[in-house]
Amino acid sequence: MKISLTVNGEKRALDVKPETRLLDLIRDDLGLTGTKEGCGKGECGACTVIMNNKVVASCLVLAAQADGAEIKTIEGLGGKDKLHPLQQAFIEKGAVQCGFCIPGMIMSSKKLLDENINPSEEDIKRGLSGNICRCTGYVKIVDAVKEAAHKIKSGGEENV
Amino acid sequence: MKKQSINVKNKLGTSGKDSDKYFRPESKEELKKILEDYTDELTVIAGGTDLLVANYKNLYKIEKWLDLNWLDSFKEIKIFDDKVEIGSMVTHERLDKLDQIKEHFPVIQKAAADVGSPQIRSRGTIGGNIVTSSPAGDLLPTLLVYDAKLKIISKDGERIVDANDFFTGPKQNVLGDGELVEKIILPLEENKSKGAWVKVGKRKALVISSISLALNLVFDNDNKIKDARICVGSAAPVPLRIEKAEQSLKNKKIKKVNIAEIAQIVSDEISPIDDIRGTAEYRRKVAYNITKSALQEVINQ
Amino acid sequence: MSKKYVGKDVLKVDAQDKVTGEAQYPSDLKFEDYLHVKIKRATYPHAILRDLDVSKAKQVEGVVDILTEKDYPDLNKFGLIIKDQPVLIKVGEKMRFMGDALAIIIAETEEAALKARDKIEVEVEKLEVMSNPQRALEKDAPTIHNDIGDLCTNYIDPDVGKQNILMDHHLEKGDVDKGFEEADFIVENEYQTQHIDQLPIQNEAGYALYDESNDVIKIWAASQWLHDTQADVAQAMNLPKEKVRIIQTAIGGAFGKKEDVSVHLHLALAARHTKRPVKLVYTREESMISQSKRHPLTIKAKTGVTNDGYLTAWEVKVIGDAGAYASSSPAVVHKGMYHCTGPYNVQNVRGDSYAVYTNNTYGGAMRGFGTTQMAFAYESQIDIIAHKLDMDPAQFRYQNAYDIGSTTPNGQKLGKSVNLKRTIESATDLAQWEGEISE
Incomplete structure (x- = not known):
């Protein structure tokens, strides 16, 4: 069946099966493999994307349910020519180890900072509570989110 | 390794309504028509946060999908003088964030905030939580302490069922083939009420509760407890009201309540099992402790 | 550096x-x-x-x-x-x-x-499915690998069946029997750890x-x-x-x-x-079912202690659930045994370890390689002993801690970078520990 949606600002029209997951659409049909599958059951958060301004586990959303939706993935945040402050902060604070959880972590962080640019440590932990890092680098990840908030505030709108 | 650029061709087309395996009604009339045509072949998807987990790698086996996400009327929250109606497709995130829920039904708000993770709360729905009917469903005890009623619809009509009578066993309820929960009806209490919610699990997020407790006390003008509701989750095949404890709370001032006695009643009245999330013995002890802390929380409010 | x-x-x-x-x-x-x-x-x-x-x-x-x-x-x-x-x-x-x-x-x-x-x-x-290595060690237990030959090279305990033993090791340092004679009391406990999946997100x-x-x-x-x-x-x-x-x-x-x-x-x-x-x-399930785990170890620890809080002898018996295939078991299980006293001075040490085939998913490498399971046993043992001595567990650790010149159970003499005492000092400081720590 045919659906259309906007992914990272680009309008896409695709043919999907009813059982195609949003994650499969993003990775297989659109080739945006920055979004990862870790468990397929909404437990790990590696597949987190922003859908209509909400964080979702794209493994638990049917592609058909994203018909007409606006999706943002890690690729839509910033490339190496112009890194998003979150990406920059994750690099600087050493928050990246194996890296497999990082796209999901950054998307959850993005949503968190979109809503609250002055998050407390508790706010950050709650905002990232759906994302697991098995390298267990949580301290530096929390540091990176704080640093990104600082960067965004001091850099003004254009940084975001 | 760096990524090679992958050339993906856009295909033309829109709508999503061109499949005979996937239905997304946008009105109740459309819904009823679909229910009439395919009653027992349909797999109903609400938030999908349980369904897609249960059918992981087997999604292709689902013959016909009925997706309730396009029914705007199922997403409404309506406030009347004497009741609030919450559409079954209202997400946990909305229950957590809406001021009206926090004001009138704080226990529901707190329980919704404890569901899963941001990713689960943004998709999972109150109706899905109810229909899945897990003994550990986070919202279920909170519905029982607010005397919720459920409006159930089918192709043939509709009926109202007390939330207290809805659950019949673990993942079992009174819904028949082709029946759906349309909305949750919560009476608005005239008198002042205070409540508490406690969820105990192995982690704070993404955890199925080992035991949970919802408490709602309604006070009369003399500040005596007019009505009491205590409901425990994950401690019996269904969310369990502890009527004996409720009775002994009634007509007392909260400060005169023997908290330990009530906690002991709750601990004795539940019928927990040993499972991966805890032993029955552990659950009885924790039930005692969380009853005390919930009552203390109300006292401190 | x-x-x-x-x-x-x-x-x-x-x-x-x-x-x-x-x-x-x-x-x-x-x-x-x-x-x-x-x-x-x-x-x-x-x-x-x-x-x-x-x-x-x-x-x-x-x-x-x-x-x-x-x-x-x-x-x-x-x-x-x-x-x-x-x-x-x-x-x-x-x-x-x-x-x-x-x-x-x-x-x-x-x-x-x-x-x-x-x-x-x-x-x-x-x-017969053998999900417990204790059963696999019984003399009448069916053999899981009939076609591998005798893998057990240093076979020691005559009471157990050797048909499912993948690897066994024996450790001997000092005179353990004499060490137990010198003890004022002896503490014996059995510890059990569980399977743990490494669970990388990918x-x-x-x-x-x-x-x-x-x-x-x-x-x-x-x-x-x-x-x-x-x-x-x-x-x-x-x-x-x-x-x-x-x-x-x-x-x-x-x-x-x-x-x-x-x-x-x-x-x-x-x-x-x-x-x-x-x-x-x-899939995650497939990964969990078919690839390695942290070994469950059954650890019997027997420790000789003096009334003034020194360790005279330590004996362990370690049974590792290797699961169906060897993977890293021949290295992991006895490595656990060699760490049996943790970072504490004991002159007389004896140990036996067995890696045992069962029908569980096989044990392999995971962060620590056998030593984390053993840490659970020796640190619990130390706490239990400190309690019996009515001694501050931090002090008990401190006075038995490795220092330059200590020898490990396998006879390695530690020549440099032994910072356990400093670590205990810092940790008790940071924790605002109530007890006083001294030599």
């Missing part, structure tokens, strides 16, 4: 690719016209495979082929230390745990592969491609022992090493789990058989 990096923040070279989503993990690769691979696994943890019928499965639309041992009867077993794991279970032979592979399904779509897998018919003759996954021009199989997968895996795949397929290339992708976590061969061999066979690119991605 160089001051260029130590104590300074260093930007990781691959971090930028990872924050932008550019980094490619095995399942992120894409090859034109690739095929999907799925594995049909054991249907019972310990059983003789009596019949394996893939004929109905092969008729599923989209299935390219299904490979079984019949197609490749000359494959050799594989394994990190001991080659005891079959690539595919042969009819008439045994499946030893739920992760054993029976058939490799190759299809145009994942759905076709899954459908075909459901249609494979398996007949088994069930055997499951085992990979692609393989057969290059006909030079007869080379290329495998893109995340591996911790790249060259060992290359050698193991080659020997299993009777190929010289240069005919197998393993190309490392980004690794989405491993923590020991990706030391073992996983997707590699089945991908190699499927790629060479079909002459098309093939892809195999494990």
Whole structure:
């Protein structure tokens, strides 16, 4: 069946099966493999994307349910020519180890900072509570989110 | 390794309504028509946060999908003088964030905030939580302490069922083939009420509760407890009201309540099992402790 | 030591690719016209495979082929230390745990592969399932590996059956019997640890491609022992090493789990058989069932103590649940034993350790390699003893702590960088510990 949606600002029209997951659409049909599958059951958060301004586990959303939706993935945040402050902060604070959880972590962080640019440590932990890092680098990840908030505030709108 | 650029061709087309395996009604009339045509072949998807987990790698086996996400009327929250109606497709995130829920039904708000993770709360729905009917469903005890009623619809009509009578066993309820929960009806209490919610699990997020407790006390003008509701989750095949404890709370001032006695009643009245999330013995002890802390929380409010 | 990096923040070279989503993990690769691979696994943890019928499965639309041992009867077993794991279970032979592979399904779509897998018919003759190493050590316990010969080299305890012992070790330092005589009291306890999955967020996954021009199989997968895996795949397929290339992708976590061969061999066979690119991605369940775990260790500890709080003797018996195949067990279990006293001075130490085959998923490498399980035992033992002595557990640790010149249970004399006492001092300071710490 045919659906259309906007992914990272680009309008896409695709043919999907009813059982195609949003994650499969993003990775297989659109080739945006920055979004990862870790468990397929909404437990790990590696597949987190922003859908209509909400964080979702794209493994638990049917592609058909994203018909007409606006999706943002890690690729839509910033490339190496112009890194998003979150990406920059994750690099600087050493928050990246194996890296497999990082796209999901950054998307959850993005949503968190979109809503609250002055998050407390508790706010950050709650905002990232759906994302697991098995390298267990949580301290530096929390540091990176704080640093990104600082960067965004001091850099003004254009940084975001 | 760096990524090679992958050339993906856009295909033309829109709508999503061109499949005979996937239905997304946008009105109740459309819904009823679909229910009439395919009653027992349909797999109903609400938030999908349980369904897609249960059918992981087997999604292709689902013959016909009925997706309730396009029914705007199922997403409404309506406030009347004497009741609030919450559409079954209202997400946990909305229950957590809406001021009206926090004001009138704080226990529901707190329980919704404890569901899963941001990713689960943004998709999972109150109706899905109810229909899945897990003994550990986070919202279920909170519905029982607010005397919720459920409006159930089918192709043939509709009926109202007390939330207290809805659950019949673990993942079992009174819904028949082709029946759906349309909305949750919560009476608005005239008198002042205070409540508490406690969820105990192995982690704070993404955890199925080992035991949970919802408490709602309604006070009369003399500040005596007019009505009491205590409901425990994950401690019996269904969310369990502890009527004996409720009775002994009634007509007392909260400060005169023997908290330990009530906690002991709750601990004795539940019928927990040993499972991966805890032993029955552990659950009885924790039930005692969380009853005390919930009552203390109300006292401190 | 160089001051260029130590104590300074260093930007990781691959971090930028990872924050932008550019980094490619095995399942992120894409090859034109690739095929999907799925594995049909054991249907019972310990059983003789009596019949394996893939004929109905092969008729599923989209299935390219299904490979079984019949197609490749000359494959050799594989394994990190001991080659005891079959690539595919042969009819008439045994499946030893739920992760054993029976058939490799190759299809145009994942759905076709899954459908075909459901249609494979398996007949088994069930055997006693040994999920507990204590049972596997009994003299009348069935033998899990009948065909490996005597693996047990330093066999010590005459009361146990040796047929399922994969490896045993004996440790002796000083005079343990005398040490217990010198003790004012003796504390004996048994500790049990559980299976733990390393659970890297990225499951085992990979692609393989057969290059006909030079007869080379290329495998893109995340591996911790790249060259060992290359050698193991080659020997299993009777190929010289240069005919197998393993190309490392980004690794989405491993923590020991990706030391073992996983997707590699089945991908190699499927790629060479079909002459098309093939892809195999494990599900979380598959990863949990078929790949290594942290070993459960049963640890019996007996410690001799003086009334003034010194350790005179320490004896341990360690039984490690190796699971169905050896993997790293021959190294992990006795490494745990060698750490039996933790960082505490004991002159007289004795230990026996057994790695025992069972029908559980095999134990392998995981962060700490046997020592973390043992830490649970010796630190618990230390706390229990401190309690019996009515002594501050921090002080008890401090006065028994390793220092320069201490010798470990295996006789290593520690010459430098022994900072346990300083660590205890700092930790008690930071914790605002109530007790006083002194020599």
